[in-house]
Structure formats: structure tokens, C-alpha cells
Amino acid sequence: MRKILVIGAGKSTAVLIKYFQDKSISEDLHITIGDISLANAKTLAADHPKTIAITLDVFDQNSRKEAIKNADIIVSMLPARFHIEVAKDCLRLGKSMVTASYVSKEMKELDEEVKKKGLIFMNEIGVDPGIDHMSAMQVIDRIRNQGGKIILFESFTGGLVAPESDTNLWNYKFTWNPRNVVVAGQGGAAEFLQEGAYKYIPYHKLFRRTEFLEVENYGRFEAYANRNSLKYQSIYGLEDILTLYRGTIRRVGFSKAWNIFVQLGMTADDYTLANSEHMSYRDFTNSFLAYSPTDSVELKLRHYLKIDQDDIIWDKLLELDIFNNHKKVGIPNATPAQILQKILMDKWTLNEGDKDMIVMYHKFGYELNGERKQIDATMVSIGEDQKYTSMAKTVGLPVAMATLKILNKEITSTGVQIPITEEVYAPILKELEEYGIIFNEKEREYLGYNPDGVKG
Secondary structure (H helix, E strand, O other), rough: EEEEEOOOHHHHHHHHHHHHHHOOOOOOOEEEEEEEEHHHHHHHOOOOEEEHHHHEEOOHHHHHHHHHOOOOOOOOOOOOHHHHHHHHEEEEEEEEEEEEEOHHHHHHOHHHHHOOOOOOOEEOEEOOOEHHHHHHHHHHHHHHHOOOEEEEEEEEEEEEEEEEHHHHHOOEOOOOHHHHHHHOOOOOEEEEEEOOOOEOHHHHHHHHOEEEEEEEOOOOOEEEEOOOOHHHHOOOOOOOOOEEEEEEEEEOHHHHHHHHEEEEEEEEOOOOOHHHHOEEHHHHHHOOOOOOOOOOOHHHHHHHOOOOOOOOHHHHHHHOOOOOOEOOOOOOOHHHHHHHHHHHHHHHEEOOOOOEEEEEEEEEEEOOOEEEEEEEEEEEOOOOOOOOOHHHHHHHHHHHHHHHHOOOOOOOOOOEEEOHHHHHHHHHHHHOOOOOOOEEEEEOOOOOOOOOOOOO
């Protein structure tokens, strides 16, 4: 019997557990789900004969070590900042581990010791990061093996609402951590390469510099730049590339409307508002506008940001109820971002029966035999329901597959790593196709990066 310990029973864990359970007989697996909430762990275990649920507090060193010691491999589905404590225990106890999170500086520092012990610490094996790495490297390596040179790489991912559940003017609902949506893009300018030139987009301009994308059968989307695209030069071995850009996908029109919140200051998270718990939504909106003894909050906002009454953006703001004088914030010492998140959660939380959708889009520009060519690769995944969401599927499946392939010694390279080698990405991408996670590739004329229609 091979024992897998899964630490964390959050929303993205359901599909992962089901994958292990479905293979528990053929692969001789026993699954332990550890979570600070025993009820959550039991819900996921679902009385499966090969699965048990335990209470596991990641800050309780003794119980954490005991659970890790009794397992053959560890899957950490905790928030990213907690992985390091699990990793240190895995190192001491000689256990390999898998996470979906970005490699932290502290995790990377364990690399040499992990290799010395012959262990595998696989990170960034969810959707983004994860499936984006694997699908990108598969095409990049194929082009290189043909003798081609990569000159452009653009990559976009979005967690969205499925078309059949798209019922608001924003064409958006929360399918992942709402806080990450509200504070997206903060902390520095977006950095990328465009035709060999370094480009920067400061936060206050981020949502007005978007690129349009067409996905067959799903229509038009837009994308705004992620904060730091340049780190992928070294990760993907693209030191000589001319254009390198990564972004987040939304439906067209979202970014222009979201920019209203940015310009007002509603996404700020570095100060708190006095008396916030007693504020109405209208008070909150008014707190960012100039005083007027005669003009209404609505009129002040429209004039300040030059929004015409017949502009769809105005309807989007009204839909969110930000002028409601009866709804209370109810959060003491709240930052503007926390209040905005609460307002949005009133309207953007998935309803029962709603489905989510993951959209991923890669562009590869390359030179081969003196010609410039381009490949566009797209992937769309739609969730089944509130439990088996597309987000849970695209995060959980690659994590589970990597875990089993490490157990089966199909993945053998040791150290702290991410899934950018053929040993990892080839079998996992092939297996993902069995679950409907398929990339459709199209060759097209090389267009370069030029969303604004302007050179330079």
C-alpha cells in the first residue's frame, strides 16, 4: 500500500482527491486528507474505503511531522506561505512533495539538500503556474528541436465564468480568490519585452493597455499585462527573445470598467478607513469624491471620471449597488480593497448551478529556415458544477498526476523544480487530454506584438 498525504482541503482539492480515489485500487493507494477543519476533510473523503480524514494544524509541529512520517509522498494544498514548513519536515524525514504554488526563495534554497537526499520537490504544477509552463515548453522545445529560434512568446490565462452562467454586465464572477482579483497588478509596474525594447506599464495605466484575443467558438477576450514577464526569459531559456509578454484574460470591456475603481482609489490596500464598519456602500463611494453641498454622489462620480449617463460602464456600476445607502460595509478598520471585495462578492459570487471556465492562450513567434512563423495555441476548460470546477480540475489534476508519476518513478530528476522538462510535461499533458484539457494549435502568419497598431 502506497500512502499519500494531502494537506489542505480547500476548493481546489476536490478533483485531486477524486483522481487518487479513482486509481486507489489499480495503483494500491491509501489517501489521508489532513486539514484544520476535520469537517472539510471528511467532506472530501466522502466515506471512500481508501481515504481517511484527519485534523491537521500546520502550526502543530508534532502532529504535522507524525502525519508526514507515515506517508510515502506529500501533497501540500495549503496557502503558499505555509509550504516551507511542510517542505522542511519532508526534507528531514526523506519524503518527496508536490505543490501547485510558485517556488519561494526559501523553497529554492532547499534545492541542494533535496538533491543530496534524492528527493523531488515539484512546484508550480497547477494551472497558472503549471499547465501554462508545460504547454509552453512543449511547443518551445518542439520548435527548437526543428532548428527554429523563438522570437516571440505571449501567454495569457483567465479564470472566468462559463458562457451559460454569464449573467451580469461585467461578464465576470469570482472563480478563485476574490482578494487576488481586487489587488491584481499592484506592487510595481508591469514589465515586458516588445520587439527588443523593455516596456513598463504603471499600475494606474494597467487596465487601459489591453490586448484583444479571439478564441474559436468562445468569441473575443481582452488581456492586461501581468506584473513581471521578464523572469520567464531565464525559466524558459529565452534570453535572446524579442517579445515576451504574459497577461490575464477577461471579457472585453471588463478592464475599462475596472479602471474606474483604480482611478477612484478603491483598490488601495495600504491604509484603513475610519468608521468603516458603519459606512454604507454609498458612503464608501462618496469618500473618494470631492465635497459638494448640492451634487449627488452619482453626479459627482460621473463628472469626475467623465462617464456619460448612457455609457455601459455606468450601468455596470449601478449593477454593483455601489450607491446603496442601506447596505453596510460591516468591516472594522477595513482597507478600500477589503470593502470593494465585499461589495463585489455580493454580486459576483457563483450561484448554485453556475459553471466556471479557464481560458489559456499562447502565441509563439519563431524563425525557421529564414522564415518567420507563428503558432497560436488555445485551451478552454469548463467546470462541471460548484464542487468539480474547472479551476479545481486544472489545478488538481496536474498535481495528482505528478504525484503518482513520482511515486511510480516515471519522474526521477531530483531537486526543487517546476514542470518545464520533457520528462514531466510530456506524460502529464498527454494524460490531461483524457480529461478534456486539450490545446488546439493553429499556424498563422507572423504578426509580432503590436496591439496598439504603432511601432516603437
